[in-house]
Amino acid sequence: MQSNDTNAINGAGSGKDPEIRTHIGKWARIEGLPIILVFLGLIGLFMIAAPKTFLGYYIYMSFLSTIPPPLILGLGLTLIIAGGEIDLSFPSIIAFAGFVFAYLFKNYQWTWAAFILTILAGIIIGLINGLIITKIGMPSIIATLSTGFFWTGLTVVFSGGLSYNIAELEKLNIYEFFVHRIGGIFPVQSLWALGIAVILWFVLNRSAFGEHILFMGDNLQVAKVVGINVDRTKIVLFVLMGALSAFAGLLLTIENTTFWATQGSGFLLIVMAAVFIGGTSIFGGQGIIVGTFFGSFIVGSIEAGIVATGIQGFYTRLVVGLVLLVAISFHLFMEKPEKRAILANFFKFHR
Amino acid sequence: MTLDRNHYECIVRLENLQLNYGKVEALKNISFEVKNNEIVGLIGDNGAGKSSLIKVITGVEKPTRGKLFVRDKEISFKGHSVKKVHDLGIETVYQTSSLGEKQSLWRNFFVGRQIKNRWGLIDVQKEKTIAQEMLLEKIGFRGVGITVDSPISELSGGERQGVAIGRAMYFDADLIILDEPTVALSLKEVAKVLNFVREIKDSGRSCIYIEHNMYHVYEVCDRFVILDRGEVVNVIEKHEISLNQLNEYLLSLSTKKSV
Numbered sequence: 001m002q003s004n005d006t007n008a009i010n011g012a013g014s015g016k017d018p019e020i021r022t023h024i025g026k027w028a029r030i031e032g033l034p035i036i037l038v039f040l041g042l043i044g045l046f047m048i049a050a051p052k053t054f055l056g057y058y059i060y061m062s063f064l065s066t067i068p069p070p071l072i073l074g075l076g077l078t079l080i081i082a083g084g085e086i087d088l089s090f091p092s093i094i095a096f097a098g099f100v101f102a103y104l105f106k107n108y109q110w111t112w113a114a115f116i117l118t119i120l121a122g123i124i125i126g127l128i129n130g131l132i133i134t135k136i137g138m139p140s141i142i143a144t145l146s147t148g149f150f151w152t153g154l155t156v157v158f159s160g161g162l163s164y165n166i167a168e169l170e171k172l173n174i175y176e177f178f179v180h181r182i183g184g185i186f187p188v189q190s191l192w193a194l195g196i197a198v199i200l201w202f203v204l205n206r207s208a209f210g211e212h213i214l215f216m217g218d219n220l221q222v223a224k225v226v227g228i229n230v231d232r233t234k235i236v237l238f239v240l241m242g243a244l245s246a247f248a249g250l251l252l253t254i255e256n257t258t259f260w261a262t263q264g265s266g267f268l269l270i271v272m273a274a275v276f277i278g279g280t281s282i283f284g285g286q287g288i289i290v291g292t293f294f295g296s297f298i299v300g301s302i303e304a305g306i307v308a309t310g311i312q313g314f315y316t317r318l319v320v321g322l323v324l325l326v327a328i329s330f331h332l333f334m335e336k337p338e339k340r341a342i343l344a345n346f347f348k349f350h351r
Numbered sequence: 352m353t354l355d356r357n358h359y360e361c362i363v364r365l366e367n368l369q370l371n372y373g374k375v376e377a378l379k380n381i382s383f384e385v386k387n388n389e390i391v392g393l394i395g396d397n398g399a400g401k402s403s404l405i406k407v408i409t410g411v412e413k414p415t416r417g418k419l420f421v422r423d424k425e426i427s428f429k430g431h432s433v434k435k436v437h438d439l440g441i442e443t444v445y446q447t448s449s450l451g452e453k454q455s456l457w458r459n460f461f462v463g464r465q466i467k468n469r470w471g472l473i474d475v476q477k478e479k480t481i482a483q484e485m486l487l488e489k490i491g492f493r494g495v496g497i498t499v500d501s502p503i504s505e506l507s508g509g510e511r512q513g514v515a516i517g518r519a520m521y522f523d524a525d526l527i528i529l530d531e532p533t534v535a536l537s538l539k540e541v542a543k544v545l546n547f548v549r550e551i552k553d554s555g556r557s558c559i560y561i562e563h564n565m566y567h568v569y570e571v572c573d574r575f576v577i578l579d580r581g582e583v584v585n586v587i588e589k590h591e592i593s594l595n596q597l598n599e600y601l602l603s604l605s606t607k608k609s610v
Contacts, residue, residue: 206472208465215462218451224411225445227433227463285453 032290034330035278038323039294042301050308057185059304064190065179065255067300069094069248070267071193074274074292075200076244081280082204082287083237084217085140089129089148090245090271093122094264095155097249102164102259111174119246125151126242130235140238156261164259179255189251196244201289213237217284273320274299277327279334298323359422361386362526362557363408363441368417370403377403378414379581385526390548390558392568395578396605401561404578405530408559409443410436422525434463442519446531449515450503457482457499460518485517509540516547527551528559533567545571565601569594579604 047054073090080087097118104114125147132143169175180188204210212233216223223230253259276282277298278291302323303316361384370378378400385391395401406412408419410433419426421439443449450459457475460482468474482499503511512532519527529548533541548571551558562568568575569589575597577585584604587597 202472206475208467208473211458211462211465211473214454214458215451218453222449222451225409225433225443225449227410227437229432229434281453285451 032278032288032294034334035288035291035294035298035327038277038327039298042298042305046301046305046309050305050310053308054305059308061185061187062304063297063301065187067296068187068189068193069252069255070271070274070300071293071296072196072244072248072251073267073271074278074296075193075197075289076241077271077275078278078280078287078289078292079200079204079210079213080140080237080241081275081282082217082284083213083234084220084284085133085234085237087129087144087238087241088141088268089125089144089151090241090248091264091267092148092151092155093125093242093245094249094252094267095261096125096151097122097246098253098259098263099155099159099164099261101250101253102166103158105166105169106164111169111172115174115250118250119243122242122244122246122249123239124242126239126245127235129242130238133238134231134234152265159259159261161261163261165257166253166259167257169254169257175254175257178251189255192251196247197289197293204287204289209233209236214285214287217286219285270299270320271296273324277324279327279331281331295327359387361420361423363559364420364423365404365408366418366420368404368407368419369415370407370412371415376581378407381417381578381581381583383576383583383586385557385559388552388555388557389574390552390560390572392572392575393559393561393578394565394568394575394601398580399578400581401578402530403581405443405528405559405561408436409433409441409528437463437522440523440525441528442522442524442526443528443530444512444515444519444532446534450511452504453502455500455502456486456497456506456514459503459514460485460499460521464522481521485521486514507540508536509543512536512540512544516544524556526557526559528561530561531563533562533564541567565594565598569597577601577604 043054053059073094077087077090100121101114101118104110104117108114110117129140129144129147132138132147133140136143178189178192182188202210204213212223212228215226215228216230216233220230223233249264252263274295275292276295278293278295279288280286280291299320302319303313306315306319307313364384366382368378368381369376381400381404383391393401393404403412407414410431413428413431419428421441426439451462454462457479461473461478466474466477466481468477479499486497486499497506497510503514506514516527516529516532529544532544536544545567548558548560552571560568560572573589575585575587575589575592576583577587577600585600587600592600
């Protein structure tokens with residue numbers, strides 16, 4: 001057993017044992033597999049602990065209406081983090097975008113025009129972030145912290161801190177288009193989120209832009225010498241994040257048919273938690289879209305699950321914290337080939 | 352990108368090149384050339400300006416002033432970029448920073464020059480197939496458990512240089528710049544790299560070879576350009592000097608500096 005272990009370590013490290021390398025490779029190559037298993041396990045646990053709630057379909061339909069906005073944000077953030085950057089301003093875009101849309105609808109009865117202008121607002125905010133980061137050279141964490149404060153502040157100033165009720169929206173086709181319930185139960189926004197997830201998977205994994213993001217996050221110097229226009233890639237990345245944030249803000253505002261000046265303020269930490277639970281590395285150079293997808297569902301279902309099992313809702317954050325710690329420890333473990341080999345050997349031994 | 356390697360005299364020529372970083376003069380009035388099918392050793396201490404010079408030639412930096420000729424034709428510094436220089440058939444292999452550590456070998460091979468399918472997406476299958484061929488035929492990784500899907504972090508130093516060099520070969524560069532390619536390599540791997548430099552010469556290409564180890568430089572280069580504090584202080588043909596004389600000369604330069 002002892003000598004077996006050492007062999008496995010050497011094999012994976014120096015490449016002398018191709019069999020082990022490929023064996024692990026295949027196993028680890030299914031994107032997001034561990035996190036999918038964690039999600040299924042969690043749901044299974046809830047099914048046992050709260051069968052009344054989790055064996056019916058209603059709770060899942062509820063997830064499919066509440067999770068899309070943070071999920072879309074998480075998908076965008078996955079690309080940002082893969083590119084070695086961070087965005088703290090997206091909660092403020094949720095608020096500002098909601099305000100732009102609600103204001104234009106309430107005062108001018110604009111719907112689709114308001115939609116387009118809202119997305120445009122997100123694009124402009126993203127562009128400003130990108131320009132500050134590349135042209136002034138401010139680290140993205142500081143730049144987006146500042147702009148985040150600014151846009152949140154501006155939203156409060158413009159709206160007077162009030163909320164807008166836009167319930168008339170429910171009769172209009174824009175409402176149907178984004179948050180309709182198919183068959184009276186299935187929230188259509190979940191399909192929007194799924195569509196964006198598929199598109200962003202291809203953007204990150206199969207487009208030249210995505211490859212440039214990965215190299216940029218991996219090593220900026222390398223990205224430059226292989227001929228990547230680093231500034232342009234960063235700007236496009238933040239513009240994309242701005243547009244996605246605005247869209248998430250729209251879904252939220254339209255779903256609730258209400259705009260709150262404080263909307264989105266709770267998203268920052270849960271969205272980040274979802275991305276990291278999904279296995280995207282904080283160090284950049286790698287992003288796991290499938291992981292973020294299921295990570296968002298994990299974070300989004302924990303609260304409902306905990307409340308349904310009869311434990312007090314106060315425990316939600318505590319549990320999210322624990323899941324985050326365990327998930328990231330696991331991912332770190334998986335990143336090291338020699339540790340992976342120990343894991344694989346362990347499973348082999350017990351088979 | 353088939354290039355006729357006979358119709359020009361110099362693959363690269365620099366005229367009065369000046370590069371300032373603020374008030375610091377990194378390069379002072381540099382003029383030098385690399386002839387067709389010539390291997391030039393660029394020699395100088397740390398801070399002599401080797402890296403700055405390479406950055407200008409490879410499109411990473413724009414010079415303050417000066418002229419650049421590629422294949423005897425002047426190249427405007429307007430829109431000077433790494434990509435443009437790649438398109439001119441100039442490739443660089445850096446000592447460390449040529450490859451993305453966490454990215455797979457096939458991505459590293461084609462990054463910046465992706466093969467795309469009709470939807471504008473990366474043609475992964477094709478890229479992998481070509482990378483695989485290169486891996487086996489040119490670079491000579493056999494049965495070491497490395498595949499095109501392996502991340503660079505699983506490769507040894509020599510294997511990494513092999514990938515970077517193979518990439519330059521595949522893209523059919525006319526001028527290959529090697530920036531200290533043998534640093535931190537074992538003797539056996541150094542021999543491989545030197546062999547590659549000879550292959551560059553044999554295949555009719557040109558090369559700028561930067562290296563601290565004079566034995567390696569002397570062995571493979573046709574001509575030596577000596578840089579000191581941002582200036583070209585001497586250009587010596589190999590037949591004019593022996594290895595010992597070269598070493599003594601360089602030593603005298605550095606003693607002069609410290610006086």
